[in-house]
Amino acid sequence: MKNITVLATGGTIAGVSHFPTDTVSYQPAIVPIDEILNQIGSIHSTATITCEQLIQIDSADMSHAVWLQLADRINTLLQQQAVDGVVVTHGTDTLEETAYFLNLVIKSQKPVVLVGAMRPSTAISPDGPMNLYNAIILAASPSAWGKGVLVALNDTINCSRDVTKTNTALQDTFKAPELGYLGYIVDNQPHFYRMPTRKHTYLTEFDIIGITKLPQVEIIYGHVDDSGTLACAAVAAGAQGLVYAGLGNGNMSQHMQNVFSAIQRQGIVVVRGSRVCNGIVTRNGALNDDQYHFLVADTLSPQKARILLMLALMKTNNPDEIQNMFWTY
Structure with a gap:
């Protein structure tokens, strides 16, 4: 099995509400990543998984400093032969921005997949566990190599350059409205139907080694x-x-x-x-x-x-x- 590292940053996928029917008024970034993974009973049959709680924040509080920390950690992990891919859990409000930043500064062909949720973990039917399960499947798939940083929610695969959050509340909010999905995840298998054509990850000229601040x-x-x-x-x-x-x-x-x-x-x-x-x-x-x-x-x-x-x-x-x-x- 492939070795996948899950880096957690918080967000709705780690959120908690007072009532199981409350999917809007909740507190994000509460549940640690190991507890989220434990909610997915069959997850360890898909890959050998390690996890790190990199930070625990609402993605509205995402910062350049965290971006640089996250990118540095991913680049370090992907240099290791024992790591085959990385999944990042993230709040949905700024997920598309973090994904595109990583798409420009990660220096590896190995899969990097960002994932989140529109419903907190305590909802009657939370989308986070299935989204995370699919993201790990995608990161472990040879078909995801060399396609840049990907976004996986609601059974879809999106290119980080094109994807955007299109709805404030619905689970199918992440789309590339004009250019379309890269593919789908169906029955535990990624299915790609198009390729990113713009340069990304290991093909870019951007190097953040030693960088502590980005231009304003x-x-x-x-x-x-x-x-x-x-x-x-x-x-x-x-x-x-x-x-x-x-x-x-x-x-x-x-x-x-x-x-x-x-x-x-x-x-x-x-x-x-x-x-x-x-x-x-x-x-x-x-x-x-x-x-x-x-x-x-x-x-x-x-x-x-x-x-x-x-x-x-x-x-x-x-x-x-x-x-x-x-x-x-």
Whole structure:
């Protein structure tokens, strides 16, 4: 059997409610990972499992420091011949961000799978145990090798680059709305139907060895009659880059074009994303990026564009080089 290490960070999968029918008002990050694994009677027939309680938090409290700690631990584990894959339990609110960060900094072809739950462990029918069971099956499967960091919930397999939380409460919340699932987990077997095509994990240029702090990048949400106050305040607070969750194809008012142009001339990297859930933000589409020296996020959501920009700024502040990273990852 494969050797799988489960790293626990808390979240709803470790949550506790006062009543078994209460799936909304509960306290996350209470149950330790060994107790969660003990709820799954047949789990040890799928793999040889070890577990570590790395941290115990609500994923709303996830931080860059924890990201770096988690990535370092995963990279260390996967360098060991005795470890075949890693599963990370995580709260669903920021799971997609942690998954994409790891997708860019993990240096191994071995499977890394993030998993969570929408119902606390004390619910009448908690989804956490089955999700975790499937995640371990996926991490132990040779078919998961070389596909980057994966997300497994509700019997589905998602690419960490594309997946997002789409519903505040339903169990089938994690989807890639436009590009679709990578596959399914059915009858204890992963079934893949498409492959991630963007570079990831061992193919990326990002190295976090010795890194203790990530560059400051903020997201500015576009809306009607935006004054630009928040964008200017972010720069004054030390932001090295800004991601604009723009209108439509990353569009912005003439006033915001002037605001961001002035910010860009200060050496701050400005990336145009979109508040729309799907589609490509095209270069020189909604406005002339060559003129303003803006970058575009391609299909990345604003929160994932922020992650890529942070890692890019660790290497360069050259706009052309960073734009190429957005086409690559």
